[in-house]
Amino acid sequence: MSGKMSPVPVLPLVINCFMSVLGCLATIKLIPAFKEHFISAKLYGMDLNKTSKKEVPESQGVISGTVFLIILFCFIPVPFLSCFVGDQCMGFPHDEFVQLIGALLAICCMIFLGFADDVLNLRWRHKLLLPTMASLPLLMVYFTNFGNTVIVVPKPFRALLGLHLDMGILYYVYMGMLAVFCTNAINILAGINGIESGQALFISGSIIIFNLLELSGDYRDDHVFSLYFMIPFFFTTLGLFYHNWYPSSVFVGDTFCYFAGMTFAVVGILGHFSKTMLLFFIPQVVNFIYSLPQLFHIIPCPRHRLPRLNPDTGKLGMSYSKFKRKDLSKLGHLILKVNVAELLKLLEVRRDPKGEDEFIECNNMTLINLVLKLFGPIHERNLTVIMLIIQVMGSTMAFGIRYHLVRLFYDV
C-alpha cells in the first residue's frame, strides 16, 4: 500500500465529488422530509438556550450518515473500474478492496450503534464500549492487510528507544482508542447551535486539504483512500450543517458524533496519518484536557455543561457547577487553587463563606465556557462563529506543526 507511485485516479475522485454534491442536496432535502417521523418517535429535544419550547428533531446524524453510506455503497466498484474496462490492472487489488469494505463496515456499525444509543439512551460505559466494538472490523482489516506495528521513534526519544519500536498489541489498543477518543472528543465540545456539525465540517475540510497536499508525495494511495471518505463526509455534513446552523431546526444527536469520530479514525488509521489527524483535533484535545477534572468527577459534573442563556440580554454566559465545600476532595481543592490562584486564570470560582455549609461555584470546565470567561457574555451565533474560528486556527497551527516543526521530531 505505502510507497506506490501510481498516477492520481482523477476519474474516481471526480465521480466521488459529483456523488457527494448530490448527497449534500439529498441530505438538505431529506432532513425536513423526515421531521414528523422523528417527532412521532419521540426523538426530539428542547433547545435549552431558547425561550421557546419548540420540539427540535434529534439524531439527524442518522440521515446524513445514511446518505453517506449510500454514496459509498454505490462508489465501491469505481476505484476498480480500470480492472473491468480494458483489463488495465495486473491482478485485482484485493487488499485495497478489503480495506474499502472493512472501513465501510466499521463506519456502518458505528452509525447503527450510535443511533441505537440515541434511541435507547444507553449508559456512559456504553459510550466507550460501542466505538470499541465498531472498530473491530477496522482492526481486523489492519491485521490482515498490513499487520505493521512498528513505529518510527521521534528524535527526542531515539537515544532511549532506538530508531524503530515494535508496539505490538499496543498499536491495536491505540487504534481502538482512537475511535473512542475522536467520537467522545467531538461529543463533549457541544451545546451551542451548529457546533458539532461545524467542527466536524472544518476538521474534514482540513483533512481534505492535507490529503490534496500529500497527493504529490510518496503515500499518494493512502491519501486518495482518505479522500474517498472525506469528500462524501464533508458534503453530507454540509447538508446537515445547513439545518443545524443557528437557529438550529434540527439537532445532530450522538449518532453524528459517533459517525464523525469513527470516519476520522478510519481515514487516520488506514491512511497512516493518525498523528497528523490528531493535530487537527487541537481544540477538541484542549477541551478534553480542560474537562478532565469534571469527566473524572474530581470536580462535580452536572448533566449539562452548556452555557446558560440570559433571557434579558439574549446572550449566553458561563454555566456553573455548584457543590458543598466539604464534598470536594483534596485533589479537587488543589485543582481549584492551581487554576484560580496561580495566575492561570482558567477558572472562575465563587466561594460563599458561611462556615461549614460553605458552597463553592466554579464554571463548568469546557472550552466554550473558557471563551465566555475571556470575552464576556456573547450571542449564541457569534459564540459558535468564534469556536469555528478557533477550529480554523487550530488547523492552521496543525499545518505549521506538520510541515515545519516536524523536523524537530522526524527526518523529512
Add this chain to the structure above:
Amino acid sequence: MIFLGFADDVLNLRWRHKLLLPTMASLPLLMVYFTNFGNTVIVVPKPFRALLGLHLDMGILYYVYMGMLAVFCTNAINILAGINGIESGQALFISGSIIIFNLLELSGDYRDDHVFSLYFMIPFFFTTLGLFYHNWYPSSVFVGDTFCYFAGMTFAVVGILGHFSKTMLLFFIPQVVNFIYSLPQLFHIIPCPRHRLPRLNPDTGKLGMSYSKFKRKDLSKLGHLILKVAELLKLLEVRRDPKGEDEFIECNNMTLINLVLKLFGPIHERNLTVIMLIIQVMGSTMAFGIRYHLVRLFYDV
C-alpha cells in the same frame, strides 16, 4: 440491513421504504459480487434448453434478481406473522435447513461456498435461538421489523455468495405460498386491513380467522372474479350480506395462517404456531426432495 431495519422500527417508515431499504442494503453485496465473480451466466433448466440453449447470460437482470432476493426474503418473513413466536421460529427452521444443506454439500464440489454459508448461518441460528427463547408463546418480547430485515438479508447473502439461491428459495416454500395467497390483498385488489392476524375469541381462548369487510360496489371486477375462483377452490370463506345496493361482503384475510384456521377450525395460539412450524419443516423436507431427486428433471447432476 440491521441498521436500516432498526431505523424503520424506530421511525415507522412508509411501505415504499420497506422495498427501498433492502435494495440499498444489498448494494455492497452486489458490488462485492461484481468485483469478485461478475458471473451473470446461468445454466438453463432442461425444459427450456430447446428455446434458450445450455447457457444464458442474464447480464444486468442477474443483479436485479439478487437485489430483489433480499427484498423478497425480508418481506416474505414479515408477512407470515402475527402469532407468538412465528417470525423467529420460521427463521430458525429455515436457517436450520440451510445448515443441514450446507453440511450435506461439504462433500461436494462447492465446499468453500458452503463453508462460507455456515460461517453466517451458525451464528444466525444460535442468536435467533436466544431470541426465540423469549419470543415463544407467551411472548415476553416481539422481534420487530428489525428481525425480519436482518433474517431476510442474511439468507439473501448466503444464497447469493454461496451460489445456492434457488435451493434457498425452496426452503421458503411456506413463505412463497403465503405470499402468493396474499397477492390480491397486497395489491389492494381485495381490500387489505392494517393487521391481518387471526382474531382471538375471548370466550373459548382460541384464535379464529380474521376478516376483511367491504362494500360490494367498492370491489372491482377483478376482485369479484378472484372471490369467485377462490371460493370455488375452497381457499376462501366469503360471507355475503344480501340487502340491496349497500351490500357488504366479508372474506377471510388471505394469509396462510388463516387458511390453516379455515381447514382446522379455531385453534389455541400456541398450537397454531406449532402447526405453522410443522408446515415449515414439511416445506423443508419437500425442498430436500426436490433438490436431490426432482432436480434431475431440470439439471444434469
